[in-house]
Amino acid sequence: MPGQRADARRNYSHILTVAEAEVAAHGADASLEQIARVAGVGSATVRRHFPTRQALLEAVFHGRVQTLCERAEQLGRAEDSRAALLAWLRDFVAYAVAARGLADTLAHESPAQESAPSSCATVLEAAGAPLLSAAIRDGAVKEHVTFHDLVTLTVGIALATENHSEPAPLADRLLRLAIEGVSPRGDS
Incomplete structure (x- = not known):
């Protein structure tokens, strides 16, 4: 401007x-x-x-995405890499549920797609990927998990809950379920 x-x-x-x-x-x-x-x-x-519609949506979500990026930077200084990553994912899910349209916008960007350097997906990955890398390095997350996997999970939860009367508690429950898994400990 x-x-x-x-x-x-x-x-x-x-x-x-x-x-x-x-x-x-x-x-x-x-x-x-x-x-x-x-x-x-x-x-x-x-x-x-x-x-483009995408340019409009990027501008609409810019401020909140920046807040998520700042939160990732703060959490990156935490000693417990798993707790830091999970706290950021909870914030990410909460925002994706509260900000109608963000999940839909992110759902249309594939990891192979060349995104603009300032796109929501690119900015979020730059902020969140170090949290994932630290958790993988510390053995708190499996090595094969990618940042795109986490975005897909987040987007899926947000899209699945957006039409519920109270989407935030349901989204948080689904994220916890995804983190904990559906099988009792020891079962595969």
């Missing part, structure tokens, strides 16, 4: 505020036309600021 005129910056901020509300209400499929109508601008103005 540097170098933009003041009215363009105001339009951007206003469109983003409206988009955040629309995505919260309707998820990743929020209508760009409805966003333009509510913002009181033309759809061309929305597309000038956000040329």
Whole structure:
């Protein structure tokens, strides 16, 4: 936004505020036309600021994703790598459940896909992968677990619970179940 005129910056901020509300209400499929109508601008103005739906969603989720990244950095200093990774995954699941549309956005990015350096998936991986690596190094997580596995698990939990009347407690229960497994200790 540097170098933009003041009215363009105001339009951007206003469109983003409206988009955040629309995505919260309707998820990743929020209508760009409805966003333009509510913002009181033309759809061309929305597309000038956000040329793709993905660009709009990345902007909507940017602040919260940064908070998750900061949390990963704090947890990276913890002595217990397993506890740090699990705390971050709980935060990740809680946010994915609370922020309608994020899970759907992440579900469409495969690990082989070349993401923009600032995409939610790329930024989250840069923050969370060191936590996973530390837990693997310490023998707290199996070596074959990938960061993409954890994102897929998180996305699956968020998508499976988003239409429940109280998705957060159910999502937390499903994450605990995934961590603990379904078999009693000793069974394979």
